[in-house]
Amino acid sequence: MAEMHSTDHNPDLAPHFETIDQQRQSSRLGMWLFLVAEILFFGGLFCVYVIYRVNQPEVFTFGHQFLDKNLGTLNTLVLICSSLTMAWAVRAAQLRQRMILTLMLVLSFLLAGTFLGVQYVEYSHQRQNALLVASQLAPDADIPAEVQPEEAISASVEGAPDEAPLEAPMVEAVDPGVSMIAPAAAGPAGLATAADRLAAQAERDLVNVDPAGAKTFFSIYFLMAGLHGFQVLLGMIAMLWLLKLTFQGAFDGGHSIKVGNTALYWHVAVVIWIYMFLLMYLID
Amino acid sequence: MAEGHSAVVTPMSEGASGDNYLTTGKGVLSWLFTLDHKRISVMYMVAILSSFLFGGMFALLVRTEMLTPGATIMTADTFNKMFTLHGVVMIFLFIIPGIPAALGNFVLPLMLGAKDVALPRLNLLGFWCWLTGATVCMVSIVVGAVDTGWTFYAPYSTTTGTAVVSMTLGALILGFSSILTGLNFIVTIHTMRPEGMTWFKMPLFVWSLYSTAIIQVLATPVLGITLLLLIAERTLGVGIFDPALGGDPVLYQHFFWFYSHPAVYIMILPAMGIISELVSVFSGKHIFGYKFIAWSSVAIAVFSFLGWGHHMFTSGQSPLVNVIFSALVFGVAIPSSLMVFNWLATMYKGAISLAAPMLYVLAFLFLFSIGGLTGLFLGALSTNIHLHDTYFAVAHFHYLMFGGTVIAFLGGIHYWWPKMFGRMYSEFWARISAALIFVGFNLTFFTLFVMGSHGMPRRYYNYLEVFKPYQQASTVGSYLLGLGFMIMAYYLAQSLLKGEKAPENPWGGASLEWETASPPISRNFEHEMIGLDPYDINALELSSDSGSYIRKDPSSILLTQAGGE
Amino acid sequence: MILTGLFDVMTRLIRVPEDGGATFWMPPQGSTIAGEVDWLFNFILGISVVFFVLIVAVMMVFVVKYRRREGRETASPSPSNNTLLEITWMAISIMLVVIIFFFGFKSYLNISTPPANAYEIQVAGQKWDWSFTYPNGYVDQDLHVPADRPVELVMTSVDVIHSFYVPAFRVKMDVVPGRFTKTWFEATMPGEYDIFCAEYCGTGHSDMSAMVIVHTSGEFGPWLEKASNFLLTMTPEEGGRKLYEIRGCQQCHSVDGGPRTGPTFFKMFGKEETLADGSIITVDEAYIRESVLEPNAKVVAGFEPVMPTYQGRLRDDEIAALTAYMRSLDGKMGEE
Incomplete structure (x- = not known):
């Protein structure tokens, strides 16, 4: 290959590469580096978590009981399954099994959607919990816009619009349009019931928890869950894109690097969630 | 393979007469959506130099305000915005992307004999990120600007009434641009090297870009999350940094400097790489201590991650932590001093040409030495306590960033200009401008050392009467600097319009970028290259009729059965 | 040469210089x-x-000696590496x-x-001034210290980060909200030195300065005595006003009628107030005195019982001065 343009050109080979192997290596290394950067991005948040956990352990044991372990476990299982289906998708692409590839991508996409749906339910729980905690601990606390319901909904709803049935009854009782700024006692009836339950649950811990600290716990939780949700959303977009390519027959030649990279990205997203699950839900 | 090898003897001649990367496509869109690393690099160059112009204007306004204590031409609030904008624009828009994105993008694939970077789409995406980030920053300036200083320290930044959210969002997006550039370079260097170019046959500029890229990929995400947390704190009331919300402002500083300390090496490492190239070529001699320089750049990248706490000796962190960071931060002095030694040794017994790029090398050695040595004062604990947050630190920083990075950047621009645009510039005006910049720079910033060690704090609108002569000298110096740059803009513009046609290899560089036409053809090379020793200057000789350096054995560099061994 | x-x-x-004066x-x-x-x-x-x-x-020397010129178009042969030299240079640097x-x-x-016997002064930074609280509760805007005695500063900020910097003492320490930072020095020469704020804090950053006034060790005690007893040298109204400013009243009580945590002092003296339990009282010397010493006994309706007691923290003459100051806030003197 002394000349820059060879005539027997592989359609999968971008013009600036010499061999398909070089192209595959580049693309794989690029993805790994991207993931390293991404892990460091989350690493910053985990760092914040560790620092506040060490400084205020009581806040975290107090805060984590407001998180729903069952939903968390369900979500972990859902993501692990999706990891499996993505791995299978890579295998299918390598073996040029178009049908299985399509099926696996669709399954992964649906599982990811389920995850976001469950997250949405969990998120709306926490929105109230954060609010209740704050209003109990500090009656005059200035509840920030983070508990405004609209934006949380719009953030997660587009990922999984069909997940409403999973909502817990308690959540349904709350009209998202109602202002959450008011103290619990002044809220609608459904909210007051929830307040009673949680107040009883939290009473024994209230004494030694600094309200600002409790707020910090939820701040970190919301940020982590939100960013991770965004990552999942990006993964779902990538899956759709792969599906489109599959229909176009792009993987019929066994050139599976794009599927492989998406799977890699997805596995990292799953691992990050598992860490979040361990650190936020299973504190004891 | 099919074509005959007879055309191979003068590989550059074909491109020079025909199409080149500048002329192959017409119209704005052919630029904005190009995947050609050379075009992206030119766009970066235009964008980055415009930012430099902006940042420089802010600097001149700041210096003008400093002519007298108290109000001279603006209010305190305007002044605070001016120095913040100077910092933000210069750091995030100009100097971090500067050498890697504008020069590295152009030269790196050429030095590797490659047709492009490994991931051209990401390269373009990086440029678009830069544009978006820059636009957001501009919007932020229009809607009221920021008055926090470029460091965005909490809780000032979380409580001030200025446009912090949009500005930090802009910086966040610019961070992605930086990550993409770094990622791309690492992949390119790993996978696109030509046959024969082992790691230790790479040009040192490539080594420096590699070290830089590692920092970009590993440190920038932390800046991203820091700025994101800051934005969340301002918009959602999340309490991470503001003590009023239960946060810790010192934590912000840790996060910020975890990125921004390595970031100063993102700024200086590529500059060191340029100097390594230039000093060898203009001394007409093989670089001295190649492996030591290569390892030094990697060592600097490693040390860069260990020094962040030295910005925080007075922050209230524990004295033990201070001691550890002081010990670690000195580590970076060793590889840096080693590089200076090797550059000097390269000049020994050379045939030193004093062309414009070499003048910048000499200026760099002078200024970088001052910048580096004054770092010792700031690394040592007890002197740091006195000098921290004073003009001394400002002067130290500018001696390294301006005297180091910008001067090397200018050297690099003058060195690769003929390759990039196929035109020569006026050597006479280049020398005048270099001299003005050198004198102006020292006048501007050396005075700051003296004021700083006397206790003049930085970011001061008002100051004691005793500092007035120094301040005024500094301002005069900054005007000289501005004049120097105006002259440069003039002769470079003239060069583009009616400069003499540049030969393929006007300086005698032995690395692969000189083996193609000036300006290069779109796919870079007519023929595949092999990697030889990039500092084997003696393999070239000046051809008297073309004014270009040519290889004594032109086929030795080609990957053919005959020349490729 | x-x-x-x-x-x-x-x-x-x-x-x-031998005398410790300024150098270049x-x-x-x-x-x-x-x-x-x-x-x-x-x-x-x-x-x-x-x-x-x-x-x-x-x-x-290299540039002059090895300049490229006629007869010297190319470099002389010389080695391009020398590990021994590199190692030596590295060793020297290390x-x-x-x-x-x-x-x-x-x-x-x-x-x-800080030495164990240091004299402790509390420092508070806020946009854009300093206040220094002495062990006896006296607050001053400048820092007065004795010479030849170690002084420890315990510092905090009420808003953003500031930094306490005295160039002449080579002392600098950030003043951080939500934390206490410490620094110390022992002044050697009586005189006045500049205090700067070294951490950028906004509009008035460069004017956030004060003086350190170093007294000879014999003069410091009498100075503090005299400064603390400013009531003796001021009219009761002026003294009351200073107390209002330095003893924390102004954090919760305005003097212009504006709302804060507590009732405003403006036109308060002599006014009839409804208490939380519905009863009505007149604000007079006795009520003010009671409210200073036992603040939550009779709280004006609409306010929370949150004021800390000043029992043992304000002397009788100080309460009297404060009362005189409140009395002067009748809207007629144009003081506000």
């Missing part, structure tokens, strides 16, 4: 640690100048750096460890 000339200039630049590089030495810091500064300066002169001189670190570390230990 050039080198000796430079050496001469250099020694002149790093000369330290450094402000006067006003504290016990200043000498140590300056010594290290000059030590590093010496090393730096030597290396800088060496680098630039070698560079200039040695120097270790020495510098060691001296920095040694003097830093002194800077960061």
Whole structure:
């Protein structure tokens, strides 16, 4: 290959590469580096978590009981399954099994959607919990816009619009349009019931928890869950894109690097969630 | 393979007469959506130099305000915005992307004999990120600007009434641009090297870009999350940094400097790489201590991650932590001093040409030495306590960033200009401008050392009467600097319009970028290259009729059965 | 020749006057640690100048001697690496750096460890002034200290980060909201020195200055005595106003009628107030006195019972002065 343009050109080979192997290596290394950067991005948040956990352990044991372990476990299982289906998708692409590839991508996409749906339910729980905690601990606390319901909904709803049935009854009782700024006692009836339950649950811990600290716990939780949700959303977009390519027959030649990279990205997203699950839900 | 090898003897001649990367496509869109690393690099160059112009204007306004204590031409609030904008624009828009994105993008694939970077789409995406980030920053300036200083320290930044959210969002997006550039370079260097170019046959500029890229990929995400947390704190009331919300402002500083300390090496490492190239070529001699320089750049990248706490000796962190960071931060002095030694040794017994790029090398050695040595004062604990947050630190920083990075950047621009645009510039005006910049720079910033060690704090609108002569000298110096740059803009513009046609290899560089036409053809090379020793200057000789350096054995560099061994 | 000339200039630049006065590089030495810091500064300066002169001189000699010119178009053959030289250079750098670190570390230990018998003063930074609280509760806008006695500052900020910096003492420490930071110094020479804020804090950053006034050790006690008893030298109204400013009243009570945590003092004296339990009282000397000593006994309706007691913290004459000040806020004197 002394000349820059060879005539027997592989359609999968971008013009600036010499061999398909070089192209595959580049693309794989690029993805790994991207993931390293991404892990460091989350690493910053985990760092914040560790620092506040060490400084205020009581806040975290107090805060984590407001998180729903069952939903968390369900979500972990859902993501692990999706990891499996993505791995299978890579295998299918390598073996040029178009049908299985399509099926696996669709399954992964649906599982990811389920995850976001469950997250949405969990998120709306926490929105109230954060609010209740704050209003109990500090009656005059200035509840920030983070508990405004609209934006949380719009953030997660587009990922999984069909997940409403999973909502817990308690959540349904709350009209998202109602202002959450008011103290619990002044809220609608459904909210007051929830307040009673949680107040009883939290009473024994209230004494030694600094309200600002409790707020910090939820701040970190919301940020982590939100960013991770965004990552999942990006993964779902990538899956759709792969599906489109599959229909176009792009993987019929066994050139599976794009599927492989998406799977890699997805596995990292799953691992990050598992860490979040361990650190936020299973504190004891 | 099919074509005959007879055309191979003068590989550059074909491109020079025909199409080149500048002329192959017409119209704005052919630029904005190009995947050609050379075009992206030119766009970066235009964008980055415009930012430099902006940042420089802010600097001149700041210096003008400093002519007298108290109000001279603006209010305190305007002044605070001016120095913040100077910092933000210069750091995030100009100097971090500067050498890697504008020069590295152009030269790196050429030095590797490659047709492009490994991931051209990401390269373009990086440029678009830069544009978006820059636009957001501009919007932020229009809607009221920021008055926090470029460091965005909490809780000032979380409580001030200025446009912090949009500005930090802009910086966040610019961070992605930086990550993409770094990622791309690492992949390119790993996978696109030509046959024969082992790691230790790479040009040192490539080594420096590699070290830089590692920092970009590993440190920038932390800046991203820091700025994101800051934005969340301002918009959602999340309490991470503001003590009023239960946060810790010192934590912000840790996060910020975890990125921004390595970031100063993102700024200086590529500059060191340029100097390594230039000093060898203009001394007409093989670089001295190649492996030591290569390892030094990697060592600097490693040390860069260990020094962040030295910005925080007075922050209230524990004295033990201070001691550890002081010990670690000195580590970076060793590889840096080693590089200076090797550059000097390269000049020994050379045939030193004093062309414009070499003048910048000499200026760099002078200024970088001052910048580096004054770092010792700031690394040592007890002197740091006195000098921290004073003009001394400002002067130290500018001696390294301006005297180091910008001067090397200018050297690099003058060195690769003929390759990039196929035109020569006026050597006479280049020398005048270099001299003005050198004198102006020292006048501007050396005075700051003296004021700083006397206790003049930085970011001061008002100051004691005793500092007035120094301040005024500094301002005069900054005007000289501005004049120097105006002259440069003039002769470079003239060069583009009616400069003499540049030969393929006007300086005698032995690395692969000189083996193609000036300006290069779109796919870079007519023929595949092999990697030889990039500092084997003696393999070239000046051809008297073309004014270009040519290889004594032109086929030795080609990957053919005959020349490729 | 050039080198000796430079050496001469250099020694002149790093000369330290015997009396601790200002040099080309450094402000006067006003504290016990200043000498140590300056010594290290000059030590590093010496090393730096030597290396800088060496680098630039070698560079200039090479440029002149090996310039590309007729008869010298190409470089003379010379080796392109020499591991021994590199290692030697590295060893020298490491040695120097270790020495510098060691001296920095040694003097830093002194800077960061306040002596046990230090005189403690509380410092509060806020946009854009300083306040210094003495052990007896007296607050001043400038920092008065005795000479030849270690003074420890315990500092915090009420808003953003500031930094307490006295160039003459070579002392600097950030003043951080939500934390207490400490620094100390021992002034050696009576006189006045500048205090700067070194951490950027907004509009008035460069005007956030104050003075350290160093008294001879015999004068400090009497000064504090006199300053603390400002009631003796001021009218009761003026004294009350100062107390209002320095003893924390103004955080919760306005004097212009504006709302704060507590009732405003404006036109309060003589007014009839409804209490939380519905009863009505007149604000007079007795009620003010009671509210200072037992603040939550009779709380005006609409306000929370949150005021801390001043029992034992304000003397009778001080309460009287405060009352006189409140009385003067009748809207007629145009004081606000």
